[in-house]
Every structure is written in structure tokens, then in C-alpha cells.
Amino acid sequence: MRADAQRNYDRIVTAAADAIAHDGADASLEDIARRAGVGSATLHRHFPNRAALLEAVFHERIENVCGRARELTAGDDPYAALLAWLRELGAYVTTTRGLAASLLDGPHHSDACTVMLTSAGEELLLRAAAAGKVRADVSMTDLVTLVNAISLATEHSGPGETQRLLALALEGITPPGA
Incomplete structure (x- = not known):
């Protein structure tokens, strides 16, 4: 250029x-x-188009969130690491106006950002599933969509409400008896 x-x-x-x-x-x-x-x-x-502009604006910030996933992968408790990252992602998306909507905007959603987030969290999910702490049918795409949907729904309520609903929803990803 x-x-x-x-x-x-x-x-x-x-x-x-x-x-x-x-x-x-x-x-x-x-x-x-x-x-x-x-x-x-x-x-x-x-x-x-607008999606390309949003992607450029959010890209660097999403890279930072992805870096945090890599840091958490080194932890001893894979389930705690996964939950910590999902909570941090929820707090970040909730406080970054418009990010959740752009990530969930149907066929025009921010593919690159979604792929980055999904890839970054995949190792966390695999480790937690291998430890028997996450149901086998849960995918990282499911979790990123869940976090984004909750963040979008609570964007005007603040991070506290995001965290409360996220904790409630995440109870459903654990296998029975775990």
C-alpha cells in the first residue's frame, strides 16, 4: 500500500x-x-462494506482476547481456564459497543473475528473436554455464539448482568455429575 x-x-x-x-x-x-x-x-x-470496516476496527482488540486464551492454556485447571476466558470474552464484548452485534449479524457477520475467537478458544475447550468437565457435544462455535448473544442482550445492562447470565448458561455445558 x-x-x-x-x-x-x-x-x-x-x-x-x-x-x-x-x-x-x-x-x-x-x-x-x-x-x-x-x-x-x-x-x-x-x-x-460496513462488515469490512468493523472487522478492521475490532481485529486488533480481538487479537488481544485471543492472546489471553493462549496464556490461560498454560494453567493447571483446564475447566477454570475455559470459564475464565469465556467470562473475559463476555466482559470485553459487552463493553465494546457494537462488537457482539457485528459478530452475530447473520450472513454479514465478521467471519475473520469469529474464526480468530473460535480458534483461540479451541485448545481451552479441548483440554476441558478431555478432563471430563465439558460435554462432548459442545463446540467452540457454540460457546462464542453463546457469549456474544448474552453480551448483545446485556450490552446496556453492563458487565455484571453479562457475567450472571453467562454463569447460568455455562452450567449447561458440563456433563451430568461433573
């Missing part, structure tokens, strides 16, 4: 992050372009 194109890209992502923090994932693309000091055509040249 040329230097001027990279600067425009960076300015658009920064302006989008600010707009999304204030207005949510449905922030006006025209307003984002204006905040970035570029024209609408420049924004659309870099980001052909």
Missing part, C-alpha cells in the same frame, strides 16, 4: 473506532469519512 493510502486507511480505522465507541456499530459511514478527512469513495475503496 502506498504511504498516502496507508495514512488514509489508518485515519479511517481511527475515526471508525471513535464513531463506533460513541454511536455503536451502526455509526454513519459518511460521518466516519468526514472525521477521517477523506471522501466517501476513499472509505469505500478501502472498505467495500
Whole structure:
């Protein structure tokens, strides 16, 4: 990418992050372009649709959440590590306005972010399942969808409500008698 194109890209992502923090994932693309000091055509040249822009805004943050999954994999209790990561994911998604909606937005959802999260948590899930602490029919896709759905439902209630509902839901992933 040329230097001027990279600067425009960076300015658009920064302006989008600010707009999304204030207005949510449905922030006006025209307003984002204006905040970035570029024209609408420049924004659309870099980001052909809203999903691509959201993915760019959330990508680095999602990488940090994924890094946390890798850190937790080193722990001694695989079930506690999985639950800790899912709670952290829930808190993060709840406090990042628009992320849950973008991850759950049907056919236009953020595939790359969802794949990153699913891949990052997979080792945690496999270790917890191998320890007999998670039902065999539970997938990481199920868990990421569950966390995102709860986060979306509680986005305006705050992280406390997210954690309460997440704890309630996660009781259902353990096999009977575990």
C-alpha cells in the first residue's frame, strides 16, 4: 500500500473506532469519512462494506482476547481456564459497543473475528473436554455464539448482568455429575 493510502486507511480505522465507541456499530459511514478527512469513495475503496470496516476496527482488540486464551492454556485447571476466558470474552464484548452485534449479524457477520475467537478458544475447550468437565457435544462455535448473544442482550445492562447470565448458561455445558 502506498504511504498516502496507508495514512488514509489508518485515519479511517481511527475515526471508525471513535464513531463506533460513541454511536455503536451502526455509526454513519459518511460521518466516519468526514472525521477521517477523506471522501466517501476513499472509505469505500478501502472498505467495500460496513462488515469490512468493523472487522478492521475490532481485529486488533480481538487479537488481544485471543492472546489471553493462549496464556490461560498454560494453567493447571483446564475447566477454570475455559470459564475464565469465556467470562473475559463476555466482559470485553459487552463493553465494546457494537462488537457482539457485528459478530452475530447473520450472513454479514465478521467471519475473520469469529474464526480468530473460535480458534483461540479451541485448545481451552479441548483440554476441558478431555478432563471430563465439558460435554462432548459442545463446540467452540457454540460457546462464542453463546457469549456474544448474552453480551448483545446485556450490552446496556453492563458487565455484571453479562457475567450472571453467562454463569447460568455455562452450567449447561458440563456433563451430568461433573
